[in-house]
Amino acid sequence: MNYDLVIIGGGPAGLAAAVAAKEEGIDNLIILEREEELGGILNQCIHNGFGLHTFKEELTGPEYAQRFIDKVNELSIEYKLDTMVLDITEDKTIYAINPKEGLLEIHAKAIILAMGCRERPRGALTIPGTRCSGIMTAGAAQKFVNMKNYMPGKEVVVLGSGDIGLIMARRMTFEGAKVKAVVELLPYSSGLKRNIVQCLDDYNIPLKLSHTVVNIHGKERLEGVTIAKVDGNRKPIKETEEYIPCDTLLLSVGLIPENELSRKVGVELSPVTGGAVVDNHFQTSVEGIFSCGNVLHVHDLVDNVTLESYSAGKNASKYLKGQLRKGETIKLKATDGVRYTVPHFINPSTIEKDITVRFRVGDVFKGAAIAVYFDDTKVLNKKKRILAPGEMEEVKLASDLFSQYPGVKTITLKVERS
Amino acid sequence: MYDVVIVGAGVVGCAIAREISRYKLKSIVLEKENDVCCGTSKANSAIVHAGHDALPETLKGKLNAKANLMFDKLAEDLDFHFRRNGSLVLCFDEKDMDKLYELKARGEKNGVPELQIISGDEVRKMEPNVSDQVVAALYAPTGGIVCPFNLTIALAENAHVNGVEFNFNSEVINIKKLEDGFEVKTKDKTIRTKILVNAAGVYGDKLNNMVSKHKFTITPRKGEYNLFDKYVGNLTDKTLFQLPTKLGKGVLVTPTIDGNLLVGPNAVDIEDKEDVSTTREGLDDIMEKASLSVKFLPKGNIITSFSGLRARSEKDDFIIGEAPDVPGFINASSIESPGLTCAPLIGVIVSDIIKEKLNPKLNENFNPKRKGITRFNDLSLEEKKKIIKERPEYGRIVCRCESVTEGEILDAINRPLGAKDLDGIKRRTRAGAGRCQSGFCISRTMELLHSELNIPPTEITKFGKASKILVGTNKESI
Numbered sequence: 001m002n003y004d005l006v007i008i009g010g011g012p013a014g015l016a017a018a019v020a021a022k023e024e025g026i027d028n029l030i031i032l033e034r035e036e037e038l039g040g041i042l043n044q045c046i047h048n049g050f051g052l053h054t055f056k057e058e059l060t061g062p063e064y065a066q067r068f069i070d071k072v073n074e075l076s077i078e079y080k081l082d083t084m085v086l087d088i089t090e091d092k093t094i095y096a097i098n099p100k101e102g103l104l105e106i107h108a109k110a111i112i113l114a115m116g117c118r119e120r121p122r123g124a125l126t127i128p129g130t131r132c133s134g135i136m137t138a139g140a141a142q143k144f145v146n147m148k149n150y151m152p153g154k155e156v157v158v159l160g161s162g163d164i165g166l167i168m169a170r171r172m173t174f175e176g177a178k179v180k181a182v183v184e185l186l187p188y189s190s191g192l193k194r195n196i197v198q199c200l201d202d203y204n205i206p207l208k209l210s211h212t213v214v215n216i217h218g219k220e221r222l223e224g225v226t227i228a229k230v231d232g233n234r235k236p237i238k239e240t241e242e243y244i245p246c247d248t249l250l251l252s253v254g255l256i257p258e259n260e261l262s263r264k265v266g267v268e269l270s271p272v273t274g275g276a277v278v279d280n281h282f283q284t285s286v287e288g289i290f291s292c293g294n295v296l297h298v299h300d301l302v303d304n305v306t307l308e309s310y311s312a313g314k315n316a317s318k319y320l321k322g323q324l325r326k327g328e329t330i331k332l333k334a335t336d337g338v339r340y341t342v343p344h345f346i347n348p349s350t351i352e353k354d355i356t357v358r359f360r361v362g363d364v365f366k367g368a369a370i371a372v373y374f375d376d377t378k379v380l381n382k383k384k385r386i387l388a389p390g391e392m393e394e395v396k397l398a399s400d401l402f403s404q405y406p407g408v409k410t411i412t413l414k415v416e417r418s
Numbered sequence: 419m420y421d422v423v424i425v426g427a428g429v430v431g432c433a434i435a436r437e438i439s440r441y442k443l444k445s446i447v448l449e450k451e452n453d454v455c456c457g458t459s460k461a462n463s464a465i466v467h468a469g470h471d472a473l474p475e476t477l478k479g480k481l482n483a484k485a486n487l488m489f490d491k492l493a494e495d496l497d498f499h500f501r502r503n504g505s506l507v508l509c510f511d512e513k514d515m516d517k518l519y520e521l522k523a524r525g526e527k528n529g530v531p532e533l534q535i536i537s538g539d540e541v542r543k544m545e546p547n548v549s550d551q552v553v554a555a556l557y558a559p560t561g562g563i564v565c566p567f568n569l570t571i572a573l574a575e576n577a578h579v580n581g582v583e584f585n586f587n588s589e590v591i592n593i594k595k596l597e598d599g600f601e602v603k604t605k606d607k608t609i610r611t612k613i614l615v616n617a618a619g620v621y622g623d624k625l626n627n628m629v630s631k632h633k634f635t636i637t638p639r640k641g642e643y644n645l646f647d648k649y650v651g652n653l654t655d656k657t658l659f660q661l662p663t664k665l666g667k668g669v670l671v672t673p674t675i676d677g678n679l680l681v682g683p684n685a686v687d688i689e690d691k692e693d694v695s696t697t698r699e700g701l702d703d704i705m706e707k708a709s710l711s712v713k714f715l716p717k718g719n720i721i722t723s724f725s726g727l728r729a730r731s732e733k734d735d736f737i738i739g740e741a742p743d744v745p746g747f748i749n750a751s752s753i754e755s756p757g758l759t760c761a762p763l764i765g766v767i768v769s770d771i772i773k774e775k776l777n778p779k780l781n782e783n784f785n786p787k788r789k790g791i792t793r794f795n796d797l798s799l800e801e802k803k804k805i806i807k808e809r810p811e812y813g814r815i816v817c818r819c820e821s822v823t824e825g826e827i828l829d830a831i832n833r834p835l836g837a838k839d840l841d842g843i844k845r846r847t848r849a850g851a852g853r854c855q856s857g858f859c860i861s862r863t864m865e866l867l868h869s870e871l872n873i874p875p876t877e878i879t880k881f882g883k884a885s886k887i888l889v890g891t892n893k894e895s896i
């Protein structure tokens with residue numbers, strides 16, 4: 001099998017990328033998705049709040065996905081479901097399997113990686129205690145409740161205040177469970193502000209900041225957890241221990257981009273995001289391989305995933321048409337409170353439009369500003385009332401900046417207190 | 419009337435069961451848990467020790483090196499994963515060199531072949547990530563690693579296919595000595611047997627003390643571990659032990675047979691024989707000690723932690739053989755490390771005692787071979803193509819982290835002594851044993867258990883008893 005473009009993953013990222021490429025005239029393309037339907041993680045997100053930016057209305061996850069699935073069908077973009085990609089080689093041969101066709105060997109001219117992310121498990125935090133049942137990730141619980149109509153528990157503690165945890169605290173409450181607390185190690189939540197208000201405050205669920213679970217009790221099914229306050233170094237403080245009886249512990253302690261395939265093909269990964277290192281075309285260190293969506297860096301809002309992936313799809317088609325010139329690249333540096341940027345490099349020779357740089361900060365900053373430096377010259381200062389690690393930020397670099405500062409080597413993003 | 423009842427389906431009980439299945443004997447294994455390999459056999463270092471540690475006059479010292487050599491043939495016959503990766507006992511101080519030589523001499527006395535003392539630089543040539551503090555090491559090429567679940571399950575399946583019955587959720591609560599044997603009571607039945615084998619792990623003292631005046635006590639000695647992602651599984655290829663010092667016995671750093679990295683264990687005496695919880699202090703302690711062995715310990719890549727209990731009696735050695743005052747009651751007790759390694763040989767020893775006593779006929783139908791579950795991930799591209807064509811279920815990945823297919827899970831459920839719960843599937847196939855620890859595959863795996871065994875989803879457990887995953891349907895409790 002030969003394709004110009006193969007898109008791995010049929011979540012919002014893969015769908016938007018496919019639509020964009022098709023619109024740019026790439027006809028010989030295919031989406032490979034391992035689930036039995038397109039839509040990715042959105043299929044289990046039945047709450048609303050998706051698409052405020054893209055469609056100016058509040059959709060549920062499946063509704064949002066459906067708009068793109070319809071578009072994919074309208075454009076007659078080919079896709080294979082129940083098809084898992086196992087391996088990619090350097091010459092862009094893709095090995096995938098499905099029960100009907102067996103092992104597929106697909107040769108591609110360009111590839112877009114859109115595999116999404118997965119949740120960190122208990123072990124990643126080495127929470128001590130027993131290994132009973134009743135402990136699962138918030139996403140796994142979401143799947144049981146939203147897609148299978150099964151309750152994973154009745155008395156719940158949520159560890160971690162990521163968005164999925166917050167949303168599941170509310171969902172479990174709706175379905176008849178008692179959510180006793182959401183426990184967060186950091187002094188601030190890693191979730192969106194609106195989720196804290198709508199999912200916790202509205203239901204009187206306590207959010208315990210600077211707390212963590214220090215012990216897990218119960219031989220067979222979970223019987224309770226011990227939580228404790230943590231000090232500035234995030235170490236539990238002894239006398240603050242508190243036992244909370246519960247039969248369920250849901251973990252919302254971070255998402256990790258699913259880059260097993262990217263590793264196999266030698267794509268350079270960022271130790272900060274866990275996603276690929278890309279340039280402003282979303283091209284990875286391996287020529288002709290692009291990356292977008294949660295596999296590139298974890299997003300809060302699907303709208304951003306769509307925008308980013310649309311752009312990745314366009315750039316992949318440019319690559320296929322030979323329009324992505326190689327050239328010197330400018331490095332983007334994240335310091336002073338900025339944790340990372342995407343892209344990590346900019347190739348100035350092919351800049352047509354403004355470049356969106358997405359990033360996250362590493363702490364909560366009030367009344368600060370984001371400053372952008374072209375080498376030593378400050379070119380942009382964006383005041384922010386509040387900056388928080390839970391909210392992805394962006395700055396736009398106008399294309400004429402690059403003609404104004406030819407030969408710039410490094411672009412630096414910083415948080416500056418005003 | 420049974421000929422033989424074996425109490426305990428750990429590696430020792432299963433090894434004995436498999437050995438006696440060579441004979442025409444009516445025998446049964448009684449296990450209190452939902453599956454085989456639920457006790458200490460599931461939580462240990464999984465090393466097939468070369469045999470230099472134990473003192474030559476102990477049973478441990480006598481059996482270890484000999485048992486080690488049984489593994490190549492056994493792995494071939496029973497199709498479990500085993501590899502002789504070799505082991506190194508690291509010495510951190512010139513002043514301790516005499517102890518290293520002592521260990522080598524002891525090993526040689528125990529019959530360990532090819533032992534060598536090598537310099538620090540030679541060690542680092544072999545294992546570049548070994549710490550610069552290491553001055554020398556004892557190298558044992560016969561040291562190996564094994565999958566303890568695979569080993570135990572393979573022994574059990576083979577025993578079962580050759581005629582041994584297995585009853586699960588059958589805790590032995592009482593034993594009565596009769597004229598010609600024993601009456602063994604579980605909560606739902608009473609059976610009689612000529613011979614009773616005590617392979618009850620940390621509960622070995624309880625069983626022995628029910629019938630024998632030669633009492634002993636087993637104090638569980640806990641050992642905790644951290645298991646790391648396969649990304650860092652190649653930190654070392656050989657098993658790295660530490661030479662015991664004033665500060666204690668040290669911990670090991672080793673690859674597992676499946677390519678993860680394993681660090682541990684500590685040693686803490688406890689009272690509760692069921693307490694396999696991990697502790698903050700324990701996990702911190704092993705990490706601190708392990709960092710001595712290697713240049714860099716990739717702390718951010720831990721995927722799970724666990725602990726196991728050593729069955730340690732005051733004798734500080736295996737207790738194998740008939741209780742002196744109770745003919746027909748055979749102990750295979752106090753089997754602490756290197757019990758995993760010695761289990762196949764303990765099987766032979768106990769089986770010989772039984773043979774002597776009952777003089778059974780050979781089982782002409784005994785088949786020494788067992789074929790394991792075909793692992794999709796281990797196949798070549800051509801083999802993958804072929805198997806999906808024959809069995810389309812092999813074309814659907816359920817566990818993404820370990821690339822386990824639906825075909826393998828179905829096989830795990832439907833084979834002899836098949837899996838009945840999530841841990842059973844995990845131990846047979848590795849589904850859920852990877853970096854996401856079942857976050858993705860749990861719901862599909864439960865669907866398969868539900869459809870194959872007709873267990874309602876709300877009754878499916880992690881490991882039997884009350885370890886249910888779901889508590890009901892939505893809105894039920896409103």
Ligand SMILES: Cc1cc2nc3c(=O)[nH]c(=O)nc-3n(C[C@H](O)[C@H](O)[C@H](O)COP(=O)(O)OP(=O)(O)OC[C@H]3O[C@@H](n4cnc5c(N)ncnc54)[C@H](O)[C@@H]3O)c2cc1C
Pocket residue numbers: 008009010011012013014032033034035039040041042045047048049050051083084085086114115116117139142163164167258261292293294295299300301302303305
């Ligand atoms: C639980 C949850 C709640 C959220 N809530 C909100 C919200 O309220 N509002 C909002 O705006 N955003 C929300 N988001 C964020 C948004 O939904 C995600 O950022 C977005 O879905 C990411 O899209 P993606 O395509 O990158 O990844 P995914 O949606 O995860 O899609 C990736 C796809 O790739 C497939 N795949 C992966 N590997 C392979 C392979 N090897 N072979 C074949 N296929 C493969 C997967 O099966 C999957 O379908 C939420 C996210 C989550 C996880």
Ligand SMILES: Cc1cc2nc3c(=O)[nH]c(=O)nc-3n(C[C@H](O)[C@H](O)[C@H](O)COP(=O)(O)OP(=O)(O)OC[C@H]3O[C@@H](n4cnc5c(N)ncnc54)[C@H](O)[C@@H]3O)c2cc1C
Pocket residue numbers: 425426427428429430431448449450451454455456457458459460461462463464465466467588589590591617618619620621622639640641642683726727728729753754755756757758759760
């Ligand atoms: C931390 C640690 C590290 C180790 N590392 C190694 C190593 O690297 N190499 C090595 O060779 N050895 C090692 N060992 C030793 C090895 O794991 C054990 O020797 C071996 O697993 C013991 O097997 P077993 O069958 O005797 O016990 P178990 O596996 O505990 O089996 C006993 C079984 O009996 C059942 N049972 C108990 N009471 C009853 C009852 N009344 N009725 C019914 N069933 C009952 C239990 O449920 C259990 O399944 C280690 C041990 C520990 C704890």
